[in-house]
Amino acid sequence: MTANRAIRQIRPLLDQAGYTITPTQKRLYSAADLTAYALNTDVLPQEINSAC
Numbered sequence: 001m002t003a004n005r006a007i008r009q010i011r012p013l014l015d016q017a018g019y020t021i022t023p024t025q026k027r028l029y030s031a032a033d034l035t036a037y038a039l040n041t042d043v044l045p046q047e048i049n050s051a052c
Contacts, residue, residue, distance in 0.1 A: 003034075
C-alpha cells in the first residue's frame, strides 16, 4: 500500500478526530525519510492517546 492510498483511507477518521494532514515541502521517498523528517520537526503529537 502506498502512503497516499493510506492517507486517502484514513483521512475521514482524522477529520472526525480534528487532525489535518498538512503537505510537506520536502519530498519523502521512504519510510526512513518520513521517520527522519518526523523526528527533526515538530510534527509528532506531544501525547498519544490509547485506542482502548
